[in-house]
Amino acid sequence: MCSSALSPIVQNGTFFNNSIAPQIGYRDERELSDRNDRRKYGLGEKDLMPKLERNCTVHCADTYLDAASDWTEVDTVISTVPDQIAIAPGSLLKEWTENGRRYFHYRVDRASMNFYSFMSASYQVAREEWNGIRLEVYHHPEHHWNVPRMMQSMKKSLDYFTRNFGPYYHKQARIIEFPRVAQFAQAFPGTMPYSESIGFVADLRDPEKIDHVFYVVAHEMGHQWWAHQVIGANMQGATLLSETLAQYSALMVMEKEYGRDQMRKFLEYEMDRYLRARGRERLQERPLLTVESEQGYTHYNKGSVVLYHLKETIGEQAVNRALRNIVSKWAYQGPPYPTSYVLLDALRAETPAEYQPLLRDLFEEITLFSNRSLEATARKLPDGKYQVTVKAESKKFKADRQGAEQEVPVDDWIEFAAFAKPDKGKKYGKTLHRERVHVRQAQVTNTFTVSELPDRAGIDPFHLLIDRTPDDNSKSVDLKN
Numbered sequence: 297m298c299s300s301a302l303s304p305i306v307q308n309g310t311f312f313n314n315s316i317a318p319q320i321g322y323r324d325e326r327e328l329s330d331r332n333d334r335r336k337y338g339l340g341e342k343d344l345m346p347k348l349e350r351n352c353t354v355h356c357a358d359t360y361l362d363a364a365s366d367w368t369e370v371d372t373v374i375s376t377v378p379d380q381i382a383i384a385p386g387s388l389l390k391e392w393t394e395n396g397r398r399y400f401h402y403r404v405d406r407a408s409m410n411f412y413s414f415m416s417a418s419y420q421v422a423r424e425e426w427n428g429i430r431l432e433v434y435h436h437p438e439h440h441w442n443v444p445r446m447m448q449s450m451k452k453s454l455d456y457f458t459r460n461f462g463p464y465y466h467k468q469a470r471i472i473e474f475p476r477v478a479q480f481a482q483a484f485p486g487t488m489p490y491s492e493s494i495g496f497v498a499d500l501r502d503p504e505k506i507d508h509v510f511y512v513v514a515h516e517m518g519h520q521w522w523a524h525q526v527i528g529a530n531m532q533g534a535t536l537l538s539e540t541l542a543q544y545s546a547l548m549v550m551e552k553e554y555g556r557d558q559m560r561k562f563l564e565y566e567m568d569r570y571l572r573a574r575g576r577e578r579l580q581e582r583p584l585l586t587v588e589s590e591q592g593y594t595h596y597n598k599g600s601v602v603l604y605h606l607k608e609t610i611g612e613q614a615v616n617r618a619l620r621n622i623v624s625k626w627a628y629q630g631p632p633y634p635t636s637y638v639l640l641d642a643l644r645a646e647t648p649a650e651y652q653p654l655l656r657d658l659f660e661e662i663t664l665f666s667n668r669s670l671e672a673t674a675r676k677l678p679d680g681k682y683q684v685t686v687k688a689e690s691k692k693f694k695a696d697r698q699g700a701e702q703e704v705p706v707d708d709w710i711e712f713a714a715f716a717k718p719d720k721g722k723k724y725g726k727t728l729h730r731e732r733v734h735v736r737q738a739q740v741t742n743t744f745t746v747s748e749l750p751d752r753a754g755i756d757p758f759h760l761l762i763d764r765t766p767d768d769n770s771k772s773v774d775l776k777n
């Protein structure tokens with residue numbers, strides 16, 4: 297759920313969502329949002345989300361996606377021309393032909409968010425099954441290249457999420473192609489429309505590049521838990537429970553697929569997007585706990601790095617226990633809806649005392665580092681191994697909402713690592729050593745032994761910490777004897 301849908305009806309296909317149906321109540325998303333338009337009509341600044349409250353009443357009565365409905369049953373009879381397939385939410389109960397049109401009857405397997413798509417086109421359908429759940433990819437017949445990757449990502453996501461978070465309640469999971477009139481993928485209950493341009497015709501032949509298709513499918517599958525089972529109340533921090541947790545979920549599927557040492561590709565990408573976007577912020581940057589739903593650079597990009605860092609610190613099982621507890625308490629529950637405190641409290645309960653201050657850094661404040669390696673040297677030992685010494689500098693800052701930064705003392709667990717020379721055509725060499733060190737001062741020296749000739753070494757080379765200049769964290773190693 298990353299963008300709102302256009303509602304195109306074209307010659308060989310149609311895509312619209314539930315916003316075409318009558319909607320009840322006041323819809324503030326329909327207000328003029330352009331600043332110049334608002335000024336022209338004498339309107340003030342558009343209201344931001346209600347402030348985060350721990351003991352909320354009125355604002356927890358609604359979800360941030362829809363103020364006028366809770367969990368909704370949808371039963372659809374939809375018809376289309378004979379050479380197209382029409383798709384509505386839920387299981388297909390019946391299909392027939394009448395008066396020269398093709399009819400379909402669908403019903404959702406479980407009351408869901410009031411957030412649906414309806415599509416019809418001349419599709420080819422790839423079908424597989426995972427533990428009794430029908431997996432379907434509806435695509436333009438010529439756009440078949442990435443369909444197997446999408447199927448793989450759906451299966452691996454279902455496998456990880458059902459084992460770690462809780463059950464999947466739909467009898468099907470569908471990815472449905474739409475043309476490049478818009479560029480997004482979006483999760484509706486059990487159904488994920490996906491633009492051809494960012495998925496079906498993406499060129500995935502370079503194995504060194506991030507497999508965005510796999511990543512995006514895993515993110516949208518993550519929403520089947522984070523938004524479509526647990527949905528935040530209508531206040532600041534709501535998207536921490538949906539977008540940030542969908543990002544974390546996707547990262548864990550990627551880690552299982554590509555390996556822990558490859559995760560810096562994703563973390564570098566997310567960090568770069570966060571750092572560039574926060575410089576362009578026109579409102580106020582907010583900590584994750586009180587993020588506004590429009591601040592994607594915080595809930596997607598910073599959120600990915602923060603949750604992954606926490607997982608590296610307290611462990612995958614601890615983070616997932618917290619998430620499983622949230623699902624078992626809040627999935628498909630009516631009002632009051634949960635706030636971002638629900639996530640923070642669940643993580644706090646799983647975080648050992650020595651790491652508790654990290655939660656404030658990650659969620660309640662805006663924390664940045666400037667870590668860099670000053671010198672990396674190695675010495676060959678008599679037994680053929682190498683002793684590596686990294687001299688590094690670590691500075692820590694707190695930013696206020698206007699972006700002013702103040703240096704604070706560093707007292708953090710930070711990784712040091714060394715790498716072998718990359719194979720030809722590869723960006724990263726094999727990891728020779730990886731260790732977390734409790735850093736309590738800006739100048740830090742760390743020494744360790746590796747079994748092969750190291751090529752690069754440094755401080756936080758995997759980019760677990762938000763770092764103002766991530767590029768200077770590792771250096772090539774000077775061999776001294």
Ligand SMILES: [Zn+2]
Binds near residue numbers: 298515519539
């Ligand atoms: Zn999303």
